[in-house]
Amino acid sequence: MEGITSQAASIDYFQLLTVQLQNQDPIDPVDQEGFINDLTQFSMLEGIEGLNASFGEFLKLGQLTQGVDLxxxxxxxxxxxxxxxxxxxxxxxxxxxxxxxxxxxxxxxxxxxxxxxxxxxx
CATH class of the missing domain: 2.30.30 (SH3 type barrels.)
Known part of the structure; x- marks a missing residue:
């Protein structure tokens, strides 16, 4: 799954969810707890991606500082x-x-x- 961002995965998930809700059986509706778990995982993934981006910028700043000392x-x-x-x-x-x-x-x-x-x- 390299190259797929949490945003792209979220869009795909919501498109699939929309189709699933449109075609759900009224007698056996879709499990809402599963949706909540999926949304929580997407939120955690977005947070991790944000931390990774911030860490990358912090590392680059440290390298620049190290370079200036040279x-x-x-x-x-x-x-x-x-x-x-x-x-x-x-x-x-x-x-x-x-x-x-x-x-x-x-x-x-x-x-x-x-x-x-x-x-x-x-």
């Missing part, structure tokens, strides 16, 4: 594309999509590629 410091980094290790002074922090990037002596380096941090001259 500015002016000497960093070592590993470049997975070449397999080489580089070193230089971090001068900028920015985002590309959802990834935090650091500008190290003119080269863009992912925050997760940094292997060592030192004060300049250390």
């Amino acid at each position: 500015i002016g410091k000497t960093v070592d980094f590993h470049d997975p594309a070449t397999g080489l290790t580089g070193s230089g002074t971090a001068s900028e922090i920015f985002t590309v999509g959802n990834e935090i990037q650091v500008l190290v002596d003119g080269q863009t380096v992912g925050l997760d590629q940094i292997t060592r941090i030192a004060e300049n001259g250390a």
Whole structure:
């Protein structure tokens, strides 16, 4: 069910519920307790999705803060594309999509590629 949001699932559920109510047997009506349980689960799912989004933003803010602390410091980094290790002074922090990037002596380096941090001259 990857990619399906609680909002999309709720819409599908209410469409199904509408059809079920329109075609219910008047002698054996649809169980309301089941509806309440389903609605409770959708509410919980929406709450969890909201928390996940908030946590993602909080994590990104923490990474930006960590990146700002690198500015002016000497960093070592590993470049997975070449397999080489580089070193230089971090001068900028920015985002590309959802990834935090650091500008190290003119080269863009992912925050997760940094292997060592030192004060300049250390």
